[in-house]
Amino acid sequence: LMAADLNDVWPGGACGGACNCSTCRVEIDVAPAPLLPREDDELDMLDSAAAAISRQADAAGEDGAAVAEVYLADKSRLACQLVLREEDDGLELTLPEDVLNMLEVPLWLR
Numbered sequence: 001l002m003a004a005d006l007n008d009v010w011p012g013g014a015c016g017g018a019c020n021c022s023t024c025r026v027e028i029d030v031a032p033a034p035l036l037p038r039e040d041d042e043l044d045m046l047d048s049a050a051a052a053i054s055r056q057a058d059a060a061g062e063d064g065a066a067v068a069e070v071y072l073a074d075k076s077r078l079a080c081q082l083v084l085r086e087e088d089d090g091l092e093l094t095l096p097e098d099v100l101n102m103l104e105v106p107l108w109l110r
């Protein structure tokens, strides 16, 4: 994604791929082969982002659990943590509109 120069349409990569921001979250639509599973760091960041977005939604009077669900879904991945192999050629994904930068989330919301 970074090599594709999507800066005008994609705010991902705020932490430079260190698994600290969640701005690179994508939703996998079609995977030609099962992707390598999420490692602990990726799961931890998605959990933290889900918790933060849930609290923000709750504070705004929305259903925080429902909002957080998309972060925890199997198709939710951090692009910077995806290791692509030859058999992943043809992978299709969506760049979500709800980009959360955990580097900017106040500590009390984490």
Ligand code: FES
Binding pocket: 012, 013, 014, 015, 016, 017, 018, 019, 020, 021, 022, 023, 024, 025, 045, 078, 079, 080, 081
């Ligand atoms: S670029 Fe920050 S978590 Fe992927």
